[in-house]
Amino acid sequence: MLQIKNLHANINGKEILKGINLTVKPGEIHAIMGPNGSGKSTLASVLVGNPAFEVTEGEITFNGKDIMELSPEDRSREGMFLSFQYPVEIPGVSMVNFMRAALNEHRKYNGLEPVSASDFLKLMREKRAVVEMDTKLSNRSVNEGFSGGEKKRNEIFQMAMLDPKLAILDETDSGLDIDALRIVANGVNQLKTPHNAAIVITHYQRLLEYIKPDVVHVLYKGRIVKTAGPELALELEEKGYDWIKKEMGDE
Ligand code: ADP
Ligand code: MG
């Protein structure tokens, strides 16, 4: 589904990603962990086409397509979804209208007719249930005056509505209480089919108790320095990141 080869990326002329290789297959959940500043958010931004970053080398293919020249919008329409660490507010645009527009954009790109009113309402109901969101929230403007937990819930709701092929969550768990964490995890877990995949970026193991990753990677100084099964997350939880730094000859 996703293949990243020798990816290098800069911001303001400084190299942040220094040769990332990563393959994600349909049905898999990958966790990316690593100390602060190692390039995790940069990787997520580059994947979805954030223009602030300059790719200097490497390849990204998604569903067999080279996506390097695609706009962020088209990457989204191709089925990528990024959950940001800090969701934006869109005053004056109701959640309902926002979601219908987004969904229809995606459908149009993929050669489908706009969703019917009844199907849309049914989908809204179904996905609201996943994130335990009441109708009051979905009738308000997007994220306007939402609490931190409500914004996260809303993002996961948007993700569930759009049903992306690849969901990328960048530290969606930071600052969440247990209830919110469980809701985020529900959202990701209900996406899980043999045809979808997720990349869960997290500093802590906590979220991975709810979302079971198939593969865990450690990103350090712009490179993936370790790849293993879920036991790696537990090891990191127990020992922190210092041993990784030591192994890399940095301490
Ligand atoms: P992580 O998500 O793993 O904490 P980031 O990808 O956010 O790491 O950051 C990686 C490195 O890139 C850090 O050294 C950070 O200071 C730098 N960086 C990130 N964004 C910018 C920016 N807009 N301008 C300059 N440096 C940046
Ligand atoms: Mg960070």
Ligand code: MG
């Ligand atoms: Mg980050």
